[in-house]
Amino acid sequence: MSQIVCKNLWKIFGSKPEQVMLGLKTKSKTEALKTGHVLAVQDASFEVAKGEIFVIMGLSGSGKSTLIRCLSRLIEPTSGSFLLEGEDVFKMNELALRDLRRHRLSMVFQHFGLLPHKQVIDNVAYGLEVQGLDKTSRHQRAKEVLHLVGLLGWEYHYPSNLSGGMQQRVGIARALAVNPEILMFDEPFSALDPLIRRDMQDELLNLQKQLQKTILFITHDFLEAVKLGNRIAIMKDGQIVQIGTPTEIVMHPANDYVREFAKDVPRANVLTVASVMDKARAIHDPNESKLEHSNEPILYLKNTDGSCTHFLAKDDDYETKHPVNLCLRPDVTLGVAMAQVASLPYPVPVAQNGQLLGTLDRLDVMLALADYEPRT
DSSP states (O other): OOOEEEEEEEEESSSSSHHHHHHHHSSOOOHHHTTOOEEEEEEEEEEEEEOOOEEEOTTTSSSSSHHHHHTTSSOSSSEEEEEEETTEEOOOOOOHHHHHHHTTEEEEEEOOOOOSSOOHHHHHHHHHHHHTTOHHHHHHHHHHHHHTTTTOOTTTSOOGSOOOHHHHHHHHHHHTTTTTTTEEEOOOOOOOOHHHHHHHHHHHHHHHHOOOEEEEEESSSHHHHHHSSSSSEEEETEEEEEEOOHHHHHHHHHHHHHHHHTTTTTTHHBBBBHHHHHHSSTTOTTTTTOOOOOOSSOOOOOOETSSSEEEEEEEETEEEEEEOOBBOOTTTTTTHHHHHHTTTTEEEEEEEEEEEEEOOHHHHHHHHHHTOOOOO
């Protein structure tokens, strides 16, 4: 079940956006500009599952930040719908929208937006103060989330005493303090130094393991998108041009625009064993020996329950049976699998929950890392 469903979202800036939207023929920014309007988001649709990190990325001017601001209605959309657990946020009145922002949805921005005259603990507790929570309760909750982001002990300092990375942690803690269902991040780490940025990415992933929030994350950095996202939506000129997992986008880019993003990604850190394994090679029924007719040096024997416990190998002129001592998980990256596969002259079985799924050998890995299609 999708927790978030965005359907046919449009945002056109100008005096007559609805009229322009209906009159567009080619649906291009150039055509809209001729009428004195700016076409920022075009017919965007996507769904996000509960607990998923969904990354929306693109170059500057692609419409990604406008899109997320439309979802929270910091910017009013021209047309479309945004369903949060079946309720259309775009149809909410001011009271319902205020309640949504106070309790169910929080945003973290690139510029931290901390109140300089308030101590860290009061910055974190600000949303709870707006909710009307008493000081003792909101400070207790603020300390809990400061502990989560590694800032316990800094609660009575002012923002000016903190580094950029620490200030962004305060921003994340402030968003978490109200325990929202949805977290929206608008390029939160873009202003940070590379090493601090990497640490913040790791911190977010660690927090997600504990909290399992539904996260919409905006970035222009494809490496950041690949690292953080369960799925990625890539935008160009206001349109979503591809949605997929990092592996799907790296292996099967929809067009040259996406391919340019993907070409510099370290494939060993993105591609998984499941994405390049052979699902049929060297797997046979245990009651049927075919090794003598095979070009493979080894045959894995698939039991009737789907498991794999033995393989056949040729020792001199004899076919012998050996126990399986090594299996790969399908979700392991090729970077991790390489060390295990490189030292073996034969394919290694891939299994999950006791079920044999396929095999992987050195050639599969090399072809995938060299950007060749895996063997079939």
